[in-house]
Amino acid sequence: MVDSATWESRFARERVLDAGGRPLDASAPYRSGAEIHYFREVPDEPRVPFTETVVHADEHLVVADKPHFLPVAPTGAWVRETLLTRLVQRLDNPALVPLHRIDRETAGLVLFSANPGSRSRYQALFRERRIRKEYLAVAPPLPRLVFPHVHRSRLERGDPFFRMREVPGEANSETVVDVAERGDGAWCYRLEPVTGRKHQLRVHMAALGAPILHDRFYPALRDPGPDDPTRSLQLFASSLAFDDPLTGEPRRFASALADAWIGRRPLI
DSSP states (O other), X not given: OOOHHHHHHHHHTTOEEEXXXXXXXXXXXXXXXXXXXXXXXXXXXXXOOOOOEEEEEOSSEEEEXXXXXXXXXXXXXXSSSSHHHHHHHHHTOTTOEESSOOOTTOEEEEEEEOOTTTHHHHHHHHHTTOEEEEEEEEEOOOTTSOSSEEEEEEEEEOSSTTOXXXXXXXXXXXXXXXXXXEOSSOEEEEEEESSOOTTHHHHHHHHTTOOOTTXXXXXXXXXXXXXXXXXXXXXXXXXXXXXXXXXXXXXXXXXXXXXXXXXXXXXX
16 A cells, blocks of 8 residues: 555656556546556665676667676566666666566566667567577586477466466476586576477476576575575576567677676586
């Protein structure tokens, strides 16, 4: 419940807008069916002390390298401390929209539409599976598995609501798993999601018997606690590749964050 004093403050600070994006006055008359927009605010919002990198920016696309623990878009306890909010301010472009999402605890590349006029063309890349997404993950060895390995399963919402689980039935998720590097105590895996289900890579790796290092959700839910930079989820959206729908040009973007992080950590 938002109290009246908070609403009065939002009106005074022009944080309540009409359908045309114009600030509404608190004295504006009520009209049934009117469309209004307001900026959700979270008191004492946690600060995420890590910085994103803009890998590419043009008239149509923005590609950002997201650090661990930064949400892609406003959710729950985060409104200002999100990749979208930061980029809108940094690039002075309120039209930015993420074309896909990665988990808050996952680091790596996120693609944004910068132009409403071309947005649907880029959204179709994901809908029609014409974009290749690769991830790197550090997890226990799977010496008995033949690679590359294709894992398919049916994923449904679990308990609690923010977790996913594998259930019997026709598969609705698919991941190609390969090995990028072998270490004594852990391997670096190259993961290519064919589908894009929530937590798909995390659930699939746990189901194979190799949960991703420092995963707080899978295979078992750990007690909540503050974010620990020394134990960040070892999952990185490492590359995006596609043929540009406007020009036909092949495009590929790579995460310097993923390369640097994986490269400096021995696979013990």
